Amino acid sequence: FVEATAEDLPFDDNSFDAVCSLFSFRDWYDKRAGLSEVLRVLKPGGIIVIVDPAKINRLHGVLGWLWMRIWVGTYARLVYSKSDHPWRWLTRTYSSFGTTRDYVRMLEEVGFTDVRAKVVFPGMATIWQGASP
CATH class of the missing domain: 3.40.50.150 (Vaccinia Virus protein VP39)
Structure with missing residues (x-):
């Protein structure tokens, strides 16, 4: 490795x-x-x-960000009790992608x-x- x-x-x-x-x-x-x-x-x-x-285009990117921020973020908070769950970083990196x-x-x-x-x-x-x- x-x-x-x-x-x-x-x-x-x-x-x-x-x-x-x-x-x-x-x-x-x-x-x-x-x-x-x-x-x-x-x-x-x-x-x-x-x-x-x-991210097909910028609009798709905005919709994807909303999906990750709202749905994935909410789901991650339910699954992970910590506020610093790993999925939080996905939203951040996706927004600058x-x-x-x-x-x-x-x-x-x-x-x-x-x-x-x-x-x-x-x-x-x-x-x-x-x-x-």
Whole structure:
């Protein structure tokens, strides 16, 4: 097990065939730097897959924030007796998370090819995928 941040991966160049981030991309401190590091450690033709909450557009983001703030927040308070429950942070990180298109563009700008995104019905998550050139 290796503990590191996405922005400073302790691996040699061209080390991996694939990198997957499952519901953690929104927590990366510097997403662009992290994606550059992933590109560095991927072998040519390697794949990145990111799955995180969807924000189709800004309106969808507002509705998603309300959903998390009201429904998820209320449910979490019922399940967790502490005021500092883990779901509280999901609402905070989601509110500063970009849209699906923002990260398609960022993946392309960093240098990934064949970038695509799929919003999973009913708009709860996005799956981004790209390849190392």
